[in-house]
Amino acid sequence: MQLRYRFRLYPNGPQQAALARAFGCARVVFNDALRIRKDAHEAGKPYPKIGDLSKQVITEAKKAPERTWLGEVSAVVLQQSLRDLDTAYSNFFASLKGTRKGPKIAEPRFKSKRDQRQSVRFTANARWSITAGGYLRLPKIGEVRVKWSRTLPSTPATVTVLKDAAGRYFCSFVVETAPGTLPPVAPEVGIDLDLGHFAVLSDGTKIDSPRFLRRAEKRLKRVQQALSRKAKGSKNKEKARLRVARTHARVADARREFHHQLSTKLIRENQAIAVEDLAVKGLARTRLAKSVHDAGWSQFVTMLEYKASRYGRTLVRIGRFEPTSQVCSACGVKDGPKPLHVREWTCQACGTVLDRDINAAVNIGRAAGLAVTACRAQVRPVPVPAQRGEAGTHRDGQPTVVGITSL
Ligand SMILES: [Zn+2]
Numbered sequence: 001m002q003l004r005y006r007f008r009l010y011p012n013g014p015q016q017a018a019l020a021r022a023f024g025c026a027r028v029v030f031n032d033a034l035r036i037r038k039d040a041h042e043a044g045k046p047y048p049k050i051g052d053l054s055k056q057v058i059t060e061a062k063k064a065p066e067r068t069w070l071g072e073v074s075a076v077v078l079q080q081s082l083r084d085l086d087t088a089y090s091n092f093f094a095s096l097k098g099t100r101k102g103p104k105i106a107e108p109r110f111k112s113k114r115d116q117r118q119s120v121r122f123t124a125n126a127r128w129s130i131t132a133g134g135y136l137r138l139p140k141i142g143e144v145r146v147k148w149s150r151t152l153p154s155t156p157a158t159v160t161v162l163k164d165a166a167g168r169y170f171c172s173f174v175v176e177t178a179p180g181t182l183p184p185v186a187p188e189v190g191i192d193l194d195l196g197h198f199a200v201l202s203d204g205t206k207i208d209s210p211r212f213l214r215r216a217e218k219r220l221k222r223v224q225q226a227l228s229r230k231a232k233g234s235k236n237k238e239k240a241r242l243r244v245a246r247t248h249a250r251v252a253d254a255r256r257e258f259h260h261q262l263s264t265k266l267i268r269e270n271q272a273i274a275v276e277d278l279a280v281k282g283l284a285r286t287r288l289a290k291s292v293h294d295a296g297w298s299q300f301v302t303m304l305e306y307k308a309s310r311y312g313r314t315l316v317r318i319g320r321f322e323p324t325s326q327v328c329s330a331c332g333v334k335d336g337p338k339p340l341h342v343r344e345w346t347c348q349a350c351g352t353v354l355d356r357d358i359n360a361a362v363n364i365g366r367a368a369g370l371a372v373t374a375c376r377a378q379v380r381p382v383p384v385p386a387q388r389g390e391a392g393t394h395r396d397g398q399p400t401v402v403g404i405t406s407l
Contacts, residue, residue, distance in 0.1 A: 002174050009169035010145040018141040023118040025073040026081040027111045032057040033085050074139040076126035119162035153177045166249040182311040188272040190365025190372050193297050200357035202365045202372040216251045223247050255296050263303040272314040274368030275301055316368035329362035
């Protein structure tokens with residue numbers, strides 16, 4: 001299976017200039033080819049083959065005085081840019097025909113100098129390499145310092161170098177890895193996405209976003225407000241925009257890290273996991289929308305999915321079925337919808353005290369055919385008075401951060 005690895009790059013001044021040139025040339029070649037493609041389409045002519053295009057927008061173009069600077073950049077980078085355009089078009093056509101899974105793909109658009117994200121790709125032909133000293137050697141750019149935060153399982157053929165909105169540089173590799181193995185374990189678990197928590201497990205565990213992530217999110221809100229107060233076109237506005245981009249990047253990183261740790265933990269500890277396949281589009285119109293997007297649920301589920309297939313675990317996405325809050329997870333009796341503020345109720349049929357979130361998580365696991373067991377907090381005999389907020393809530397009302405053991 002293929003996995004993507006991303007590392008931070010620290011190019012020095014001249015290297016940054018060389019990268020800026022590469023981004024620019026890749027963009028120009030892409031746009032020139034796109035222009036030819038659009039013109040051909042309007043004239044009702046067939047799309048020129050990639051070889052002809054490459055001759056036209058690279059080889060021939062270099063001879064023109066206004067394009068000689070294309071020669072300052074590795075030819076592979078330019079070729080790759082054309083290939084990217086080709087891929088963008090075939091994805092677009094496949095999406096039109098409906099032969100491609102996933103969301104609709106838009107027609108390729110011209111790239112702008114002001115695009116927030118710029119990238120170039122080096123293939124094996126480009127003779128890029130990782131030096132003995134751990135630098136990334138890129139043709140016509142030099143040896144760039146890399147922070148290797150993980151070990152690459154094998155030598156990748158291709159490297160993509162990119163610069164994000166926050167002005168940070170990264171290199172990204174797609175690596176082929178053999179599936180690993182984890183010793184089999186017994187537990188199977190259902191996970192419910194919830195308003196008040198990041199996720200609730202059928203075993204009664206309630207998981208919240210970690211404090212550092214919530215702090216970063218608060219800070220993001222603050223810098224965004226500051227940005228909106230700055231005068232249009234001012235220097236301060238530009239500074240504030242960069243501050244927002246940096247904070248945004250920090251939040252996204254923190255969130256990804258949290259998703260990685262939690263998904264790894266869940267995959268380690270459970271043989272099978274069931275999640276609800278949320279139609280996020282349908283939710284977008286409800287008040288759940290913000291929390292769904294903020295929680296990055298789909299990023300998290302994607303991680304669960306590839307880690308499950310990598311380590312021989314089972315991930316079941318269940319379609320939207322009858323509302324999970326309407327069925328008692330103890331006896332299976334359906335007793336109708338309950339308003340959102342009802343967090344806990346007693347089943348009229350069997351007398352079990354049910355926690356809304358845990359009940360939902362158990363039902364999700366059951367619907368996926370898993371042997372989920374509701375232990376903690378879920379099943380309680382009636383005579384015990386329900387204690388307010390016992391599961392996952394501190395005395396000050398702050399949700400609990402479930403400790404993630406080192407992975
Ligand atoms: Zn019941």
